[in-house]
Amino acid sequence: MKRLLPFMSASDGKDAGSTAANDNVSAFYFEENGGIPNNPFLPVLIYHGVFKGRTDEIEKVFQKNNWGNNWVWTIFPYHHFHSNSHEVIAVRSGHAKVQLGGPQGKIFTISEGDCVLLPAGTGHKRIESGGGFAVTGGYPGGQDYDTQMTADETLRENIRKTGMPETDPVFGKNGPLFSYWTPEPGGKAG
DSSP states (O other): OOOEEEEEEOOOOTTTOGGGTTOEEEEEOOOOBTTBOOOSSOOEEEEETTTTTOGGGHHHHHHHTTEEEEEEEOOOSSOBBOSSOOEEEEEEEEEEEEEESSTTSEEEEEETTOEEEEOTTOOEEEEEEEEEEEEEEEEETTOOOOOBSSOOHHHHHHHHHOOOOSSBTTTBTTSTHHHHOOSSTTGGGO
C-alpha cells in the first residue's frame, strides 16, 4: 500500500439520496504484488456507510448513475482482479473481511451499507463473512468484465487503457470519484 489519503466528506448526496449526508470516503493506493497488478494510477475508494439503512436502493442508484451489468452475490474467496473494467461493490447485508491489493495487501472489514470502488487491476478477495453477507456489483456503462488471477503484460496494458468513468456510481456527475480519480497518472495525490 503506497499511501492513505485523508478522509473526505461525501455529503453532496444529490444522486445517492437524502440519507447520504456526512458519509466518509477513504482512499488507498496499492503496488503490484503476488501477481496482482493493482492500478498504477488510481486509488481504491471506500464510501463508508453510504447505503446504511437503504440497501434496497443500491442497484437503482448504480443504474441511475450508469453503473450497470449488476449482480447480487458475494466476493470470490480467492485473489482476483478485472483488467478491462473498474468495479463497484456495495454491501447489501452482513459483513466480511476482505483483502484488497493482493496477497500482501490490506485487510478491511466491510459491512452493510459500505461501498468499495475498485479501479481496474485491483486485487480483491473475501477472507471470511457472516450475517448473510451479500453484495451488489456494477461496472461503468454496464460493460462486460474479465476475471483474472495473475497479471501478464497484455493484462497490464488493458488496465492502463481502461478509461475514466463518466459518473461516480453513488453520487453521479459530482461525486468524490472525480476528486480522487483524475486522468493524470497518480490521481489527486499524483
